Amino acid sequence: MKVETRKEEIIKTSTILFQKKGYSAVTMRDIAKVMGIKAASLYNHIDSKQEILSNIIISLAEEFTDGMRVIMNSNDSSIDKLSSIVKLHVDITSRNTSGMASLNNDWMHLKEDLDYYLKLRLDYEDNIRQIIEQGILNDQLQDSNAEVMLFSMLSTLRSLYIWIPSKEDLNPLELAKNLNKVLLTGIIK
Amino acid sequence: MKVETRKEEIIKTSTILFQKKGYSAVTMRDIAKVMGIKAASLYNHIDSKQEILSNIIISLAEEFTDGMRVIMNSNDSSIDKLSSIVKLHVDITSRNTSGMASLNNDWMHLKEDLDYYLKLRLDYEDNIRQIIEQGILNDQLQDSNAEVMLFSMLSTLRSLYIWIPSKEDLNPLELAKNLNKVLLTGIIK
DNA sequence: CATGTAAACTAACAATTGTTAGTTAGGTTG
């Protein structure tokens, strides 16, 4: 029975507002109003608006990094690794759909943590690229443009947050299975 | 030899700034500074900040709608129609990469034109859905989840604006070809 | 009961926001 601290409540509320209008268009008074308090009261729990954004984005980015580390340390085949990445995205996005909006659209408003975030993202992409290139070498993947594969897969996975909320009937496991099929084998018969 | 009006210059400048920081975080003074004039002078050419956004988004949305109409009116197979859609996205995005960022991320800041935009987008998605479902019926496409196919394809196409600028070596025709292959036949061997 | 603390409040701040009004300089047209 996890008791949510007031700070966590503020971050959760902000996450939902940031998803709807983006970081810049949401004011501290907006956040306070939803919480039922005055804007100044927020500062009993957080240091700045920037801290809220940082918290949302960095914690998610680190979740991805942690998940990727496990995958890279496994002895799975390239294809199994890619499947695990799909599952990782579905899992994290299902649990924090709103936060994924900030991760995708508001990262450029980070100040102190911008460089750190960019490094995490770059490393993450490099890992997927490595898996794909390995898969081509091993003859598991088609020998076409690896960058296009990487881009297509990552685009789909990064957009999940837009799509998951409207498909609540589909459970994460089922979704991951379907996504895997489409991403790996395409749509043509 | 197209002569650009001052208004078009303002819109072009704004488009680039909106891409970098999003509509809300860009001020009229930001735009004016890049143009080398004062913020008040912008109002000799445009009515409001909102008008700039509207102009960027609606003109792009209508381009997509026009392209889709041609595709729907053709007698092509489902697969050929999907290929044409890929080409449509690559074409439009190559010609106005920055604008696509606003289309994707700032549409919710539209005021007067919001409903119109949403209708265009919904119709567009419905058209693709229709093509996919037809393709399944005709046994041209795999009989798996049509929504997942639609989502995966659209996600990739909508994200093109992020990816195209860093791959300027790849010409649009080549890119469309590669994308087609990956989206239709997947990546697995 | 006295004290301490968590979490709210009011009031205000300096800066920034989109926008308006009125003016001016320079070039084109009658």
Place this chain on the structure above:
DNA sequence: CAACCTAACTAACAATTGTTAGTTTACATG
């Protein structure tokens, strides 16, 4: 030359922004 137009300018506005200072309230602990 006179009239006009385009496109810039200065100055200011009312509203909104993130944030701070100082105060009050309610509750828990000793």
